[in-house]
Amino acid sequence: MNEYITLSLILFTIGAVGVLVRRNAIVVFMCIELMLNATNLAFVSFSRQHGNLDGQVAAFFVMVVAAAEVVVGLSIIVSIYRTRRSTSVDDASLLKS
Amino acid sequence: MKTLITATDLPPIKAPEIEYALLGPLFIIAGAAVLGVIIEAFWPRATRFWTQVVVAVVGIIAALADTVWVYTDLDKVDADLVARGKVAAEGALSVDGPGVFTWGILLVFGLLSMLLFAERRLEGGMSAFTGRAADAPGSASEAEAIKLRVEHTEVFPLALFALVGMMLFATSNDLLTMFVALEVLSLPLYLLCGLARRRRLLSQEAALKYFLLGAFSSVFFLYGIALAYGYAGSFELSAIDTAVSNRSGSENMLLASIALIAVGLLFKIGAAPFHTWTPDVYQGAPTPVTAFMAAGTKAAAFIALLRVFFVAFGGSQWDWRPMIVAIAIITMFLGAVVSISQTDVKRMLAYSSIAHAGFLLVGFVGAYAGVAGSDRVTSVSSTLFYLTVYGISSIGAFAIVTLVRDSGGETTHLSKWAGLGKKSPWLAGAFALFMLSFAGIPLTGGFIGKWGVFSAAYSGGFWWLVVIGVLVSALAAYFYVRVIVLMFFTDPVGDGPTVAVPSLLTTVVIIIAALGTVGLGIIPGPVLDLAQHAGAFVR
Amino acid sequence: MTTFWLLAPIMVIAALGLLFARKAVHAALALAVVMISLAILYAAQGAPFLFAVQIIVYTGAIMMLFLFVLMLVGVESSEAVRETISGQRLFATVIGLVFGITLVLAVGQTVTGVVVGLGAANENGNPYGLAELLFGKYVLAFEFTSALLITAALGAMVLAHKERLTPRHTQADLAARRMREYAETGRHPGPAPTPGVFARHNAVDTPALLPDGTPLEESISPSIVERGQVRSGFDDDIDTVVDQLATDEQRDSDGFGGEK
Amino acid sequence: MFDLQWLLIAIPLASGALLLIWGKEADRFGHLIGTAASAASFLFGVVLFAALLGKDAEARSQSTSLFTWIDTGTFHVEMGFTFDQLSGLFVLLITGVGTLIHVYSIGYMEHDPRRRRFFAYLNIFVAAMVTLVLASDYLVLFLGWEGVGLASYLLIGFWQHKPSAAAAAKKAFVVNRVGDIGMALAIMLMFAQFGTSAIHAVNAAAPGAGDGVATALGLLLLLGACGKSAQVPLQSWLLDAMEGPTPVSALIHAATMVTAGVYLVVRSGGVFDSSEAARTAVMIVGLVTLLAGAWIGCAKDDIKKALAGSTMSQIGYMMLAAGLGPAGYPFAIFHLITHGFFKANMFLGAGSVMHGMNDDVDMRHYGALRKAMPITFATFALGYLAIIGFPGFSGFWSKDKIIETAFGENLWVGLGALLGAGVTAFYMTRLMMMTFFGDKRWKDDVHPHESPKVMTYPLIALGALSLLGGLLLVGDWIVEWLEPVVGEGEHHELAIPAIALTGIITLVAASGVALGYFTYGTKPIAAETPADSSVSVFTRAGRHELYGNQINDAVVVRPTTHLTRFLVWLDGKGIDGFVTGLADRLGETSQFLRKPQTGFVRSYALTMFGGVAILVLCLLAVTLA
Amino acid sequence: MILTILAATPIAGALILALLPRETGSHLRAKTVALGVSLITLALSLVALAKFDPESGGYQLTSTHEWISAFGAHYAVGVNGIGITLVLLTTVLTPIVLLAAFGDRLPDPRSTNAYFAWMLAVEGLAIGAFSATDAFLFYVLFEATLIPLYFLIGTFGGPNRSYAAVKFLIYNLVGGLLMLAAIVGLYVVSSRQGEASYLLSDLQDLDYSQTTERLLFLGFMAAFAIKAPLFPLHTWLPDAAGQATPGTSVLMVSVVDKIGTFGMIIWCVGLFPEAADWASPVIIVLAVISIVYGALLAIGQDDIRRLIAFTSVSHFGFIILGIFAFTTTSMAGATLYMFNHGLSTAALFLVTGIMIARRGSARISDFGGVQKIAPILSGVLLIAGLSSLSLPGLAPFVSEFLVLAGTFTRSIPAAAVATLGIVLAALYILIMYQRTMTGPLKEGTEGVTDLEPREIAALTPAIVLIIGLGFFPQPMLNAISPAIDTVMSHVGSNGGKSDPAPKSPTIVDAPAEEEGGH
Secondary structure (H helix, E strand, O other): OHHHHHHHHHHHHHHHHHHHHOOEHHHHHHHHHHHHHHHHHHHHHHHHHHOOOHHHHHHHHHHHHHHHHHHHHHHHHHHHHHHHOOOEHHHOOOOOO | OOOOOOHHHOOOOOOOOOOHHHHHHHHHHHHHHHHHHHHHHHOOHHHHHHHHHHHHHHHHHHHHHHHHHHHHHOOEEEOOOOEEEEEEOOOOEEEEHHHHHHHHHHHHHHHHHHHHHOOOOOOOOOOOEOOOOOOOOOOHHHHHHHHOOOOOOOHHHHHHHHHHHHHHHHHEOEHHHHHHHHHHHHHHHHHHHOOEOOOHHHHHHHHHHHHHHHHHHHHHHHHHHHHHHHHHOOOEHHHHHHHHHHOOOOHHHHHHHHHHHHHHHHHHHOOOOOOOHHHHHHHHOOHHHHHHHHHHHHHHHHHHHHHHHHHHOHHHHHHHHHHHHHHHHHHHHHHHHHHHOOOEHHHHHHHHHHHHHHHHHHHHHHOOOOOOOOOOOOHHHHHHHHHHHHHHHHHHHHHHHOOEEEOOEEOOEHHHHOOHHHHOHHHHHHHHHHHHHHHOOOOOHHHHHHHHHHHHHHHOOOHHHHHHHHHHHHHHHHHHHHHHHHHHHOOOOOOOOEEOOOOHHHHHHHHHHHHHHHHHHHOOHHHHHHHHHHEEOOO | OHHHHHHHHHHHHHHHHHHHOOEHHHHHHHHHHHHHHHHHHHHHOOOHHHHHHHHHHHHHHHHHHHHHHHHHHOOOOEOOOOOOOOOHHHHHHHHHHHHHHHHHHHHHOOOOOOOOOOOOOOOOOHHHHHHHHHOOOOHHHHHHHHHHHHHHHHHHHHHHOOOOOOOOOOHHHHHHHHHHHHHHHOOOOOOOOOOOOOOOOOOOOOOEEOOOOOEEHHHOOHHHHHHOOOOOOOOOHHHHHHHHHHHHHHHHHHOOOOOO | OHHHHHHHHHHHHHHHHHHHHHOHHHHOOHHHHHHHHHHHHHHHHHHHHHHHHOOOHHHHOEEEEEEEEEEEOOEEEEEEEEEOHHHHHHHHHHHHHHHHHHHHHHHHOOOOOOHHHHHHHHHHHHHHHHHHHHEOEHHHHHHHHHHHHHHHHHHHOOOOOOHHHHHHHHHHHHHHHHHHHHHHHHHHHHHHHHOOOEHHHHHHHHHHHOHHHHHHHHHHHHHHHHHHHOOOOOOHHHHHHHHOOHHHHHHHHHHOHHHHHHHHHHHOHHHHHOOHHHHHHHHHHHHHHHHHHHHHHHHOOEHHHHHHHHHHHHHHHHHHHHHOHHHOHHHHHHHHHHHHHHHHHHHHHHHHHHHHOOOOOEHHHOOOHHHHOHHHHHHHHHHHHHHHOOOOOHHHHHHHHHHHHHHHHOHHHHHHHHHHHHHHHHHHHHHHHHHHOOOOOOOOOOOOOOOOHHHHHHHHHHHHHHHHHHHHHHHHHHHHHHHHHHOOOOOOOOOOOHHHHHHHHHHHHHHHHHHHHHHHHOOOOOOOOOOHHHOOHHHHHHHOHHHHHHHHHHHHHHHHHHHHHHHHHHHHHHHHHHHHHHHHHHHHHHHHHHOOOOOOHHHHHHHHHHHHHHHHHHHHHHHHO | OHHHHHHHHHHHHHHHHHHOOOOOOOOHHHHHHHHHHHHHHHHHHHHHHHHOOOOOOOOEEEEEEEEEOOOOEEEEEEEOHHHHHHHHHHHHHHHHHHHHHOOOOOOOHHHHHHHHHHHHHHHHHHHHHHHEOEHHHHHHHHHHOHHHHHHHHHHHOOOOHHHHHHHHHHHHHHHHHHHHHHHHHHHHHHHHOOOOOOEHHHHHOOOOOHHHHHHHHHHHHHHHHHHOOOOOOOOHHHHHHHHOOHHHHHHHHHHHHHHHHHHHHHHHHHHOHHHHHHHHHHHHHHHHHHHHHHHHHHHOOOEHHHHHHHHHHHHHHHHHHHHHOOOHHHHHHHHHHHHHHHHHHHHHHHHHHHHHHHHOOOEHHHOOOHHHHOHHHHHHHHHHHHHHOOOOOOHHHHHHHHHHHHHHHHOHHHHHHHHHHHHHHHHHHHHHHHHHHOOOOOOOOOOOOOOOHHHHHHHHHHHHHHHHHHHOOHHHHHHHHHHHHHHHOOOOOOOOOOOOOOOOOOOOOOHHHHHOOO
16 A cells, blocks of 8 residues: 555655746646646545545546646636747746735 | 446435535525526627626525525534534535535625626726637737627626635535535636736736646645545545544544645635735736635635634644644734735735735634633634625725726826825725724724634633734734825825726725725624624534 | 556656656656556556546546647747756755655555455446445535536636637628629729739839720829829830939949938 | 911912913003002011910911812822911011012012013012911922922023023022922822821921931921022022022022021921931031032122122021021021011112112122112111121121020031121122222213112111011010920020120121221222132132032033933934834845745745645654654 | 713714815814814713712713623723713813814815814714723724824824824834733633623623733733833834824823823723732833933923923823822822823923924924013913923822822832932923023014914913812812722732821821811
8 A cells, every 4th residue: 555655645746846847837737737646546545445435536526627627727828828929937927026 | 346237237326415405505606607608608799798797696696695594594403512504415515604604705705796897987898807818918809809899708607606616615524525616616716817908918927827826736735635535534524533533544644634735725815835826816817806816715715724624633633733823923924024015006915815814824723612602702703704804805905906097907006006095085095994904903894803813812722822913913004004104194196096986886895895894893793693603613 | 566566667757757858748748658557557456437537538638638738839849958946946856855755754654554445345336336426425526526617618718719709701791892882982893903014114113004004093002102102104214214323323422321 | 367368378379360361451550469469468467467476375376278189098188378476477578578579679670561470470479488388288388389489480580581591590490399309209208107298297296207207308308498598509599590680589589488498497397306317417508508608609799699699608597597406496587587688688789789780780890889879878788787797787686696506506516607607797898898889890881870769668678677677586585486386495505605605706797897898998999800810719619609500510410411312312213213123124024025926936836835845744743753 | 871972972073074075265164063063072071070979989970782792892881080080181172172273284275174073083082992891892992093193193294294103003003902912811711701791890800810910911001001101112102293283292192192091090900900019010110210211301302392292201101100109199199190191281282383383393493582472372381381390289290299199108219210200390391491482582483473362262271270270189089089999999919909008197187177277
């Protein structure tokens, strides 16, 4: 069991670091997806640990939510791209201090 | 694995029991939202705007009426627990006093915000939202869209979805539903943030930031849920509570879960160090959306926070209370201090909302649940009242922000507000009133709210936190007072600000907010009793 | 277990690829690797339904969406190596390590208790078990995910879809309008003649000549007419050219860019 | 009838208030009202005094309470008055001399546009002074005490347009306030100790309170008395007070107010009798002031200041006498009364001289005025003879008794007093010589002339009193009269017969006169004051009032000024600076804390992630460790 | 009921003024309305006074209604002798201030309505605070007075007004918020011991642990010490008074700041007698420092208004000293001092305000010889000044002496040092008088004309009261004393701190009582 959770945590951490170091909004978003996937792995593993399917249901919900989120996120990114011709998150820094 | 069993061999799945009567308000709002989407598809453009407004407003009013009905109908389940209400929808929701009270205030915030959404007089007959979000700012097609006066009437169903998400969030009884609710409330808000008519770049930037950070935080929240599940084997708050009480499972997992779940919720209420999105998003978003967000999200998220921590993690409160204390102090202090050097009204209000999150956390950390048979102000009731007052004042303040304009739309730079009191004393007076309420000056609702949360903290044994709280309040008062100085005691620069004459909608919002702020300060009794009557969370 | 130990390094490497790939597309592919591997792990852990959904929804739909958008914004775009925010990478790494190590040590290595396994839960088949929960305990959440999906759809429409504001003009519409104008204002329905027709020059500033020799002003670009540079077709062109050459010489000797 | 003794106060007070409020219309006759009020008060005083004479010795203390002034908790003060032998004498002195001075002022202030106001102030003074002496409670006494201080302030500064007058007025008030600390603390001590501040009760209880309390009380009262009576070390204001119009100097700063300190000590006989130390202190203060005043009197060329120095000196005598205990009290009062007569006489005479000399006060510009102002000269001479103790004159009797009693107490004190008598004779002779004899040293435009009758008649009256004041001692009348109030003094046996001592005193005075005559009467006097460098150290010190102002400056004024400046700095930069500094730091903190808000979404995420890591770490720290 | 009406009348007047259309002409309407309202209030307060029984030490004219039941807060009003004294002070001073303010030149002439409305609001709230017998109500009104004053200073003050206004507000808010913490604590303590209630009578019956009581006391005291300004928390006052109009200054220093000292007696000492006893040494030291420090700083000021502000610091030192000396004498003196200081400071502020307005400068060094051209003005200034230096025969003397005499029985050093204040008082007043009024007429001062009839009418009542109460303080003391006795019966560790008895009481009574006829 431990190894699954450990893997999940490693993936999660890698995803989190990815969010911090990548500048392309789409890649940043992919990193978030990676984190979601890592979470799903945890859900599924815990589901097996506890012997109930709630975790799997949760993973299923996460997938649906992720789908919706991706749509919204990508459309926001696209609309910004149309305006700025850039997908770098660093360029969007007018609002500050 | 018997994956290949044919369907007929399986026992039928039991139909779920849904207490429609109890969940009426949720379904009304959801229905109104869906209706809005349908209208979007089929209704003629000419009258679509007002139809959407009517659907939204009527829907909210109906839901509000239903909420009142539900609230009065809640039964006293257990006299000892002083909790009223029941767990509904197969354990997904707990329709209890605090939850339904939150529905009520959320619906009121929603209603007021819808009125602001519907204001069309300020932009020469168009709403505050961009006509066609897909156009690049400044492009010819945008000009065409403006010429043809197209509007995104989708904002109404989107706001209604967010509203229903908030309501769901506040009453979720299991973490999974809570997660879904979190997303339901967040996604529309991400979208709404990017739809400002003026200053499109800022608006889009706000949407992007809100979205990325929101998604980032909700992943942590989700991982927290996973760990909680790993700990307790269930998503239900009461089951987690049982596990916590029995101390079964790995302590570490519980603690990590608490930390991560806290992150997601603290992000939504804008507590430090998860507040960084707040100023940018508040500033960039269209002002009516900011108003809606500031009032609604904070209320929903706070009640969810209280619910999770009191119901599920109540048994390990000695573990998490120090953490919340630290966060409360940092949040109050940071919000109050940084707002001093702000030059933009909306940013200042954002930092102020951070500071208020800190004050609310002070009440939360008291974790005072009251004793049976006593009328004492509890953490829950004081938080409910504070949220009510803060929301009302906030909406009022943002409504006024929409009225102070120059040729480029709203003029939010504070220097442009100089001398407003001379030009338009009533408006400036109302804004000053909201500022005083934020500062917690007596005879305004903010004072009673502060009193409540401090008393809860005090009851919970944190008198020294109360002292820190009042000192930070004084700091915070400094910048509210500065705005008043600017409006009333400073001469306007050049021509000074222009105050647009709003339609009845915004006027009504401001008047209601002002009356509410004063009313809650002078006769807080009814609302306070209502909050008090809400009792504890059901488990 | 074999599956796990086989896949785990691959997944970690792929995930790291997400961190280090310069090009977004490579990152997307790395992510796809992780996702597919995950799907296999799901299957290995008694979640066949999720295995399918992971492949279909995640890898099939979501990843495709990412790739679509990547194509849209330019697949060649790649990040500069230089970090713009000072200390960002360092802090990100440090905090990531702290966070990861803490959690791995504290949580990942301490999962205790018996692994119950899903035998009982999957008694009637995994999809059935899930369905029982989805339509029972989690029915409300399930229903409200629809709100999520509607929002997503609505959002995509709002942000990306440009509604036509004016009806599209068909060819018939245009022809009808042209004839109507001809009838009402006498505007010529056909295409305008090009400059220089029948004229001695076919330069753009030389009006076409009608059969009767009269110049046709409409054949010249309105901007030229505006500037008064229309050449009359009747002047003695040679003289004009000579004059012009003289003027040019004059101008050259005056120096470059002299006044006309 | 004694129930109406408050009328003694009310009449002049009402008149004063009336004159102040009435306004310009009263300018024409205001002085008459003022004088009439004072006279009425005097007449009523005479009537009461006569009534007192008619009573038995035991019934001669007539108390009355007008109303309860203050009553709260344990603190009870009646607005009560006592007309007894002592206060009766004082009332007569105050209102009598006061009335004469009122009359005199009609002439003296004739051309002053604010004469009405002057009379109002004079009336208020009379009222306050009478309150002081009639009071049956120390707090009521304090009311009168401060009332006369106020009147003194107003009158010294009457010519407000002169900065020196305004400064002198302020100085008088402030120095008096220093004395008032003593008074106030004394009353508080009485209250704490005895639960009352009624004069009668306090004096009755003082012997039983223990030596320490009595000494403390006595010293505190002495401090008050020093302030009011211009005794060392609070003497410095009196010479400056000569900035006021001369009638004021005569009434307040010679005849009445400045003697209030003596009155206080005598009144508090019970207290001083219980404390040897306090009494000794009084004596020493009196002796020192006696000599210091005389010294100053020798050196001043300003006629009023010379007289003021003399006043100090004479009050020193009274103080000395009062310090001698019951034996000295009657003589202190006796000298007080005679001094009231002759000093008022001389001050008014000086005023008359100034009136004729265009308000020049420098004696070096006088000379040979006896011809130009015969009446003034004659009356002044009577005063002169009285003060030097010319046998038969009032001062002879009173001073003689004091010196005699002093010798009875202590030889050195007696010798000091004797020396004082000699010096007095010297400086008074000097004054006489410089003013009325010798050459004319008048300024060119000065044409001395005799004053009008309204001024000379009071002079004549006072001259007569200076001559006849000694009659009070006939048959030891005043001693016996006062005995019920001040107690019976034990008589020390002197080493030599009293008559011999009188002879010695007269001889000493005569030698003083001779010295004065030979120094100033036989040689021409420079019309300009010799420079400080050309005079003896003694003269220089005398001119500078024994450096009293310099000492005050160095010890009190300058340190206070520096302290004030420092505190202003401290308040602005320190206390307020701390707060504003805090506000500034807050602003800086604010600027600093907004820096992380860089606008980069990734750094926001980093902040969040950092927060997450810290949260997790903190929560897990316990179990990890 | 009468108290409610009393407090509501000025508030209603303020609302009426706010709703009256702004005038462009003479503004006489707004002014008369305001004055009329304040006179009606005065009349009502006299009615209340008539109904008040001075013999009783308890609360009278009470009325109690439930207000916020969840907090246990009541709308409860009532006055004892202390309260009615201060209510009277408020109602007497307001008409004077308003009448004197007729001539104030406002930065924006259209704001007359607001100016007078805010002043009336101050009056109403102050009356409310003086008559509240519920801690919560008191707190609310106490804090609410900040708002009108804030606007009065900030809108109508001198060039540096917004700094002064903010400083005023923040200082007082810090104190007020600390008090809020204590108010919250009271609730918690109260609700732990049964039904939560903020009623004064209920709170007095509570049992506090020692630490709790002390902390709560400090919370209350912080607010009051800032309000009343006690060294070293006084620095807001000179700035505020230096910038505000004279009328505002009077309302602030004479009336509203009294809520601080009033609160010390009624709330600090009344609710936490043991803690008050515990803290009294420190407070007495601070009070004595205030007395001397305020006076010394007053001497060092060149700005007349700042000077008066510092004199007030000194005087508040006396009041606080009197309260915490815990003798009936000193406490009664302190209470009377509140009234008298109100009068004398009002007279000082108003008359110097007139002077300053005419000269266009508040610097002492810009004046000189005014007496010559404005004798009435200088006379009034002198009387006001003399009352400020506690000349016997003027009202403040009685109170100051009672304070000192009472203190003396408790602590001789404190009384002795405080007595130094009377010398310093003479210095600061007389130096100011000397520099402004006497000497040759200074250039630029010619414009200082004498008082007009209206101004005389405004100042006369104050002067008359100052003189009258100097001789006849007894009616007030009669009302105050029973209330003080009640307060005293609570102070101290074992229920009631008695006055130190005279060490050697007199055998004979005062002769006046023995033989004199009354």
